[in-house]
Amino acid sequence: MKKLSKLFLTSAVILGIGSIGLAKTSQLTQAQSLVTKQPGTKNYGIYSKINAKGVSHKVASTSQFKVGHYQSNTSKKTRSGRYWYVYVDGHTVGWVNEKFFVRNKISVAKSVSLVKNEYGKFDTIDAINYVTDSHGTVINPTKVHTSARVISSAKAGNTQVNYTYGKAHASVNVVVRNDREEGISSANIVPKAGPKAISIKSGHRSNFNIATKATKLNNNGTKLSTLFFEPSTLSLRGSWLTQVGPIPEGLTVSNGWSTVSMLADSSDQRGHLVAYKNNEMSKFNTQKLTSLSLGSFKKLAANIKVSPYIRLGHAQSLGSTANYIYVIANDNKQSNSENSEEILQIRKSDMQIEKIWSFKIWNGSASGKRYIHNAVMVNDHTMYALFHNGGYHRYEYWKVTRVGDTWTPVEVGATQSDFVNGSPVQGFTYDANKKRFYIAYNDHIFKVKEDGEYLGKSSFNTNREIEGISVSGSKLYVQMAQRSEILSGSIK
Known part of the structure; x- marks a missing residue:
């Protein structure tokens, strides 16, 4: 496919989101740039109304969007916890408790197995599914610290790669197989x-x-x-x-x-x-x-x-x-x-x-x-x-x-x-x-x-x-x- 210009890409995405508006804010609301939030597996209610005490008027549940794409640009701290106003798959939905999101987590592949190849290299960032901060916000994977960023597949062996970002950490074993004739x-x-x-x-x-x-x-x-x-x-x-x-x-x-x-x-x-x-x-x-x-x-x-x-x-x-x-x-x-x-x-x-x-x-x-x-x-x-x-x-x-x-x-x-x-x-x-x-x-x-x-x-x-x-x-x-x-x- 030919590359779209950034100007046209912007127009295309505007067409895609239609008439979606942003969450209303108040003096208790913290607005920020748009971020992706990593959904968890537990079921939480999503609500349309919020005040200093908490939320009300349930409109959906997170179980209805188990593997959806969550975004937010607004959060509010209440007596019952911090809530984020979420958009799922580009659609406006409502307020959900921050506890729903996966926080301080690095998710990586369970294993990596490389063919022996003197010209081959593996970028360990490729093994990352997602990285989140203390609020469940997804972080650019390139910001993660790794114990080894690139692994050569020239020699057979096993390397444990450690990943850290703030309080989050993970590791994966990268194995280079020992058959030079493979492939x-x-x-x-x-x-x-x-x-x-x-x-x-x-x-x-x-x-x-x-x-x-x-x-x-x-x-x-x-x-x-x-x-x-x-x-x-x-x-x-x-x-x-x-x-x-x-x-x-x-x-x-x-x-x-x-x-x-x-x-x-x-x-x-x-x-x-x-x-x-x-x-x-x-x-x-x-x-x-x-x-x-x-x-x-x-x-x-x-x-x-x-x-x-x-x-x-x-x-x-x-x-x-x-x-x-x-x-x-x-x-x-x-x-x-x-x-x-x-x-x-x-x-x-x-x-x-x-x-x-x-x-x-x-x-x-x-x-x-x-x-x-x-x-x-x-x-x-x-x-x-x-x-x-x-x-x-x-x-x-x-x-x-x-x-x-x-x-x-x-x-x-x-x-x-x-x-x-x-x-x-x-x-x-x-x-x-x-x-x-x-x-x-x-x-x-x-x-x-x-x-x-x-x-x-x-x-x-x-x-x-x-x-x-x-x-x-x-x-x-x-x-x-x-x-x-x-x-x-x-x-x-």
């Missing part, structure tokens, strides 16, 4: 003949207006229609740390949930994952989330989860299973590199990182490096990865299998084609039922057998970009950008 394979498959590369026009139409008409696409055996339009953003306008969206970068669907990655800017490496329970979303009202009545908002928001502000890389390579979401957190600014890449395992329950692995794919040695920009996890042990070998004008398909913490790559197919001239892949997924890959560029979807045999393409004149594709069961799902929308349907 080294052979790209020796003779590629199947592919199509002549086509030139396509830019598919970037900046449109954050409210949609009132469903999308229907039908071309060459692919039929797609609107599942639901998404909110442009799930936050009030703020810093990159507090803002969710408005740029979608990836999609994965499993067990009835769609999970999308959202960045504040297309050049970011950190952002949020947002999960929607598909059959609870309204085709058109979900996009109006921030301006709905509180009653309607609560019904939808109860089925939306927002992760903390975590490192996602380019965030376009996702996968999901019954219990986890997987992110291959690559850096799309690297055309090809000897560096290792990270796989994040994220719990669906609370949208936080459980484990991090790194992996590499080399053809024989580092000189045959395969830095992966597009991949998809299809179960908890298997990933398919796509590599564009531009020098030889072909695409390679790799199956990477995990046993324990070891990731072993095997080339399974190749296609002699660039498919598209000069345009990056916007989406990549695997259809286990048909044993084929789908590769998306702007509004084109190419179909390829697992061994690389070209099957055809579907093209749509939408003047929009596909930002992610996923297969769940017999259905194909597509994430479209501006306005953000998830389509579902079938493909022959």
Whole structure:
């Protein structure tokens, strides 16, 4: 996706928050800049009225927004404790006791396992889910003190990394695996003949207006229609740390949930994952989330989860299973590199990182490096990865299998084609039922057998970009950008 200007980004987010106002203040109220608050797990009431004695007129409970994105810019100290006026997923809600928030806490991944690679390095900040101060306010992770900021993966070993911020502390073990040959394979498959590369026009139409008409696409055996339009953003306008969206970068669907990655800017490496329970979303009202009545908002928001502000890389390579979401957190600014890449395992329950692995794919040695920009996890042990070998004008398909913490790559197919001239892949997924890959560029979807045999393409004149594709069961799902929308349907 092309980078939005900061001026346009600001306008887009204003459109997203609609008519939300700020909390009324009094001489007892402490106003401050907008911050993110980390929700806890206990249930607290949310109230619309407050005075020096306390709160009254309950309007909601925190249990209705268990994994929501909480923001505030106002707090008030009363006889019954300090309360914060909160906005959840960008919608005004009310006052909640500060005890609800997670305070003086650093949450990190439970473990980190790195492939042995003399060129690889791990930034220990990548393991942080969130950091909070004594009021439950989320702190920029770069402000945390670490006992080791960067760990080389050149030598096998175990390093305990300690994190501290004020009274908060945490630690994680970072293990460098001891097999130097791990990740080294052979790209020796003779590629199947592919199509002549086509030139396509830019598919970037900046449109954050409210949609009132469903999308229907039908071309060459692919039929797609609107599942639901998404909110442009799930936050009030703020810093990159507090803002969710408005740029979608990836999609994965499993067990009835769609999970999308959202960045504040297309050049970011950190952002949020947002999960929607598909059959609870309204085709058109979900996009109006921030301006709905509180009653309607609560019904939808109860089925939306927002992760903390975590490192996602380019965030376009996702996968999901019954219990986890997987992110291959690559850096799309690297055309090809000897560096290792990270796989994040994220719990669906609370949208936080459980484990991090790194992996590499080399053809024989580092000189045959395969830095992966597009991949998809299809179960908890298997990933398919796509590599564009531009020098030889072909695409390679790799199956990477995990046993324990070891990731072993095997080339399974190749296609002699660039498919598209000069345009990056916007989406990549695997259809286990048909044993084929789908590769998306702007509004084109190419179909390829697992061994690389070209099957055809579907093209749509939408003047929009596909930002992610996923297969769940017999259905194909597509994430479209501006306005953000998830389509579902079938493909022959």
